[in-house]
Amino acid sequence: MTGLGTRPQWVMGPGEAAAYVREARLQQSVAWRLAGLWRSTMANRLCPGARLDLGGGAGALAMALVQQGCPPLEVVDRSASLLSLAPGLPVRLWDLEWGLPVAGPALLASSFALHWLAQPLEHLGQWCQALRPGGQLLLAVPTSGSFTSWRQASHQAGVPWTGQPLPSAQGLQAVISSQLQLHHCCLLHLNQYWPSALAFFHHLKRLGLAAGSGEQLSPSALRRLSRCWPKHSQGDVAVEWEVLTVVGEKVVS
Numbered sequence: 001m002t003g004l005g006t007r008p009q010w011v012m013g014p015g016e017a018a019a020y021v022r023e024a025r026l027q028q029s030v031a032w033r034l035a036g037l038w039r040s041t042m043a044n045r046l047c048p049g050a051r052l053d054l055g056g057g058a059g060a061l062a063m064a065l066v067q068q069g070c071p072p073l074e075v076v077d078r079s080a081s082l083l084s085l086a087p088g089l090p091v092r093l094w095d096l097e098w099g100l101p102v103a104g105p106a107l108l109a110s111s112f113a114l115h116w117l118a119q120p121l122e123h124l125g126q127w128c129q130a131l132r133p134g135g136q137l138l139l140a141v142p143t144s145g146s147f148t149s150w151r152q153a154s155h156q157a158g159v160p161w162t163g164q165p166l167p168s169a170q171g172l173q174a175v176i177s178s179q180l181q182l183h184h185c186c187l188l189h190l191n192q193y194w195p196s197a198l199a200f201f202h203h204l205k206r207l208g209l210a211a212g213s214g215e216q217l218s219p220s221a222l223r224r225l226s227r228c229w230p231k232h233s234q235g236d237v238a239v240e241w242e243v244l245t246v247v248g249e250k251v252v253s
């Protein structure tokens with residue numbers, strides 16, 4: 001179990017990886033949205049060079065981009081179990097904490113992965129810096145405005161908030177806009193509804209996020225948290241995601 005206040009680790013066996021692919025519907029829909037944005041903004045001027053899906057897991061974004069006409073991307077991830085589920089795509093087992101595995105990439109795509117790195121802003125700056133002139137960045141990252149109901153409930157219940165720290169959209173935007181020309185930059189607000197706080201925590205656990213899943217809370221703290229979580233129709237609890245989506249390009253100087 002990860003202690004409170006420490007950054008959760010992403011560790012998955014084969015069974016958990018298959019569960020992630022089944023469970024990650026929100027991540028899948030964001031991948032499709034990002035790929036559609038790429039097609040409508042930058043598809044016609046992709047330059048030659050390496051194309052990577054960073055923290056690509058089972059390749060949801062890489063596959064969505066290929067469906068939109070993009071030549072294949074290499075899926076880069078440190079989970080061998082997830083990479084084994086990326087059908088027909090080149091894969092590379094790699095820890096992004098080491099930096100990028102190639103120099104001068106033509107396309108860096110990444111969805112729901114940057115926030116797992118210990119220093120997301122530093123890594124993002126390095127990714128932008130590494131792009132070749134004319135290189136493209138496609139990014140989706142959940143940001144610090146997420147989980148408002150969960151945070152509010154934790155506060156009211158007097159229990160610690162056990163979610164993962166997320167970067168601020170402003171900080172990410174500042175890094176990107178200092179290096180790239182933006183074709184799209186938008187904060188998505190996506191709501192999910194769960195029958196109970198516990199059902200949501202079980203979902204997080206199936207996604208591989210044991211640290212966010214409330215495991216650190218005692219049963220009585222969990223009951224207090226559930227009571228304080230604002231209820232919607234039919235008693236459902238809302239979970240709010242704030243996701244920054246960016247399509248940018250390194251201007252040829």
Ligand SMILES: C[S@@+](CC[C@H](N)C(=O)[O-])C[C@H]1O[C@@H](n2cnc3c(N)ncnc32)[C@H](O)[C@@H]1O
Pocket residue numbers: 010024027028031054055056057058059060061076077078079082094095096097110111112113116117
């Ligand atoms: C929420 S999943 C997203 C996967 C995929 N991009 C998607 O949208 O379904 C986060 C991914 O980041 C990967 N990841 C986390 N930390 C990493 C690191 N340091 N190096 C490489 N991959 C990492 C995990 O293995 C996992 O596949």
